[in-house]
Amino acid sequence: MPGKPVTDQQVRVYMTDRLHYSQRVAAARAGFSERTARRIEADPRLPSQRKPARGRTVPDPLAAVWDAVLLPILKRDPAVQAVTLMRHLQLTDPEAFPDDRVRRTLERRVRDWRALHGPECDVIFRQTPEPGRMALSDFTDAGTLGVTIGGQLLAHRLYHFVLAYSSWEHVAVVLGGESFTALAENLQNALWTLGGVPHEHRTDSLSAAYRNLDAAAADDVTKRYEAFCAHYGMLASRNNPGEAHENGSVEAHNNHLKVALNQALILRGSRDFATLADWRRFVDELVARRNRRRDAALRIEMAALRPLPARRTTDFTEVVARVTKTGGFLVHSVFYSAPSQLIGQRLRVHVYDDRIEAFLGATHVVTHPRRRGRDDGVRVHCVNYRHVIHALRRKPQALAGSVYRDGLFPRPEYAEAWAAFSAALPRRDACRRMVGLLCLAHDEGCEAELALLIADSLGRGELPEARRLKERLEPPQRALPVDTPVALTELTSFDALLEGCA
Incomplete structure (x- = not known):
């Protein structure tokens, strides 16, 4: 048909039919004219073999500069971009290249050159997971979820543990950075929750754990991590720096997890939680629902896991600190209070991700939630008012100027009471009333x-006073009954028990 080219398939049909039919019939069966049949018999090559090479319809605008100017630059560094070469031409020969008219041509030329002569690209080898073979750990930033605790935005990460075969996962809320402490504590929790140990544990390069450490400290962390894995009989492995796809089994799950958490928060209708424990419970419940879909694969994997060791291993960082005369000690530039009896003593402080625990010898003496230092150099304090209340009884005026005064108030209502006292009373009376409440x-x-009583008093425009509030706290007196009959058991009844034993 005019305007419709003959295909290779039509020619093959024609040549087969020509063995049994006339030229006119074979051409009709193949779907073209008799004249085309005569042309095919004169040249038996297929149409695809007879296509002439397509030549250029316009002159090559890069002919004068490609071999002489651009190709040496590409050979020296194939990473150079086409737009960079375009700007180079405009600088060196502005008359020949006044604008970006040939930019698309240059981009295609550079793309084709890289495909034929550029450096070899990396190849990703997809792996077949084996039951019980590998588990992966990673930290992912959860700031995009917009979770708040009591109205305050919670800056935190999620520790994510995933089994490569069954995709069983364990998730924990991490308040600090990607430290060895956070990894060791939460990895142990994951293994003991799972009830078994995989053959290999894969992480990323853990550069965040070493970022602020010198060479000796980084080497110490490396040895501790290797000792940790040796305790559980796991092979410790890492992916190469910058190669996130080597940790792909957990990297992909990170995104799926945050999408699932975001959707669950949308259904909940609020991203605010009363306490951190409520948010952690919310995460645990969602992960448990996700793991229920993996029961069949997990049963297969459990059969291949190694048993847990007899006990857990160290999952904290130990710091030695001395309790000073100010009633506390410093850990990572944060002041923590301690009972005054410990002043002058050296404590062994176990630093976890979310708490610190101090020991005098083998005796546990104090626990505090962990705080992080500020970047502006202002000292952060974590104070329990019970540690210093006996001293405040004797010196109540010290409260007003104390550097950790605001940390002494255990609840917001106490801080509101101090603000009301400071505004309405002289400094001496304000300190006396506040210490009385504490x-x-x-x-x-x-x-x-x-x-609650303080909030009620402030709400009614009154200044709370310890003596009056104590009267409202005292429980009502209850008279004990005096005529309660008491039945005593006869001693002879025990003989029957002795006979039964005989």
């Missing part, structure tokens, strides 16, 4: 109940 909370063990 002493009442300590002596009666009624910190939470007293906070």
